[in-house]
Amino acid sequence: MSGAPKVTIAGAGVLGLASALALAEAGCVVTVCDPGGGPNASAVAAGMIAPVFEAVLDPAARAHLDLLMAGRDRWPGLAERAGVSLDRSGAVAVGDEAWLAGVAAGFSALGLRATEIGQATAAALAPGLSEELSRRAILTREDWLVDPQVALPALRAAAAARGVTFRTEAVSGRGEADVLVIATGAATGLADVAPELVELSPIKGHIVRFPGPAGGVMVRTDGAYAAPGQGGLAVGATMEPGRADALVDFAAAAPLLAAGVRLFPRLRDGRFEIAAGVRGAT
Numbered sequence: 001m002s003g004a005p006k007v008t009i010a011g012a013g014v015l016g017l018a019s020a021l022a023l024a025e026a027g028c029v030v031t032v033c034d035p036g037g038g039p040n041a042s043a044v045a046a047g048m049i050a051p052v053f054e055a056v057l058d059p060a061a062r063a064h065l066d067l068l069m070a071g072r073d074r075w076p077g078l079a080e081r082a083g084v085s086l087d088r089s090g091a092v093a094v095g096d097e098a099w100l101a102g103v104a105a106g107f108s109a110l111g112l113r114a115t116e117i118g119q120a121t122a123a124a125l126a127p128g129l130s131e132e133l134s135r136r137a138i139l140t141r142e143d144w145l146v147d148p149q150v151a152l153p154a155l156r157a158a159a160a161a162r163g164v165t166f167r168t169e170a171v172s173g174r175g176e177a178d179v180l181v182i183a184t185g186a187a188t189g190l191a192d193v194a195p196e197l198v199e200l201s202p203i204k205g206h207i208v209r210f211p212g213p214a215g216g217v218m219v220r221t222d223g224a225y226a227a228p229g230q231g232g233l234a235v236g237a238t239m240e241p242g243r244a245d246a247l248v249d250f251a252a253a254a255p256l257l258a259a260g261v262r263l264f265p266r267l268r269d270g271r272f273e274i275a276a277g278v279r280g281a282t
Helices: 014-025 051-057 059-073 075-082 097-109 119-125 148-161 195-199 250-263
Strands: 006-010 029-033 091-093 115-118 136-140 165-167 179-182 201-210 218-221 224-229 232-236 273-281
Touching: 006 014, 014 029, 014 075, 014 148, 014 179, 051 059, 051 091, 051 097, 059 075, 075 148, 097 136, 115 119, 119 136, 148 224, 201 250, 218 250, 224 250, 232 250, 250 273
Parallel strands: 006 029, 006 179, 029 165, 091 218
Antiparallel strands: 091 136, 115 136, 201 232, 201 273, 218 224, 224 232
8 A cells, every 4th residue: 555645534424434435445545534422414314315306396406417316326336335225116205286296397397207106006115104195196216215324334334344544533634644535514624724615504404203113115295205214214304504503403393293294194103303413505
């Protein structure tokens, strides 16, 4: 490894860990620095790799569908190298007729194909889904899912196996490294060495998890989504622009709790957990 580029990566979320793995495979000497002290945005997220529904439902994402699809298409190789399970079963949209009509129009406007399915098929794809909401549903197989609770430790282990060093500390600059990769999300601690960070703004998001067995496809509805995972069903997510704290606010998360019960009535009397994270946006 003599003469190999030395790289410091600030941040141990999915971007930092994936970068560490790729750079180590390319022959770099990689050190990942993260002070810890709380969950990062990746750990709080639901793990959706959802280029299609993001482009259909979010006007800001529509112009970037090709980029989102290209990013998704890099996941199979990454998942195989890191030993991460990649769920390609797809996602369904359910809701009232007016909202579903808008979703169908969004697919058409983007030149995408979606499959309209009936209640029986929707129930088979998402066991326990509300009969009232699932009389009609729209299915795409193009959106995938990883479980962050499993994927993040797997990425870290794969990086460590390839020689990446991990340090529980913050960095203030490039130091002795040849390259500094900043993967700190909305954090601005390195703004002095990376003026580009001032273009990022924080968005706080709450997510509700219902512990217990959860399977099937992702479900999208007006104002919420439900994603199954090893830790249970994750229902998200709020978007609170400008908020940089990760304090849990029950009032802010209450609509997600209601959405989860509306989608899956069996959850009405079940346990739930609320978490909050902060991600960066331009």
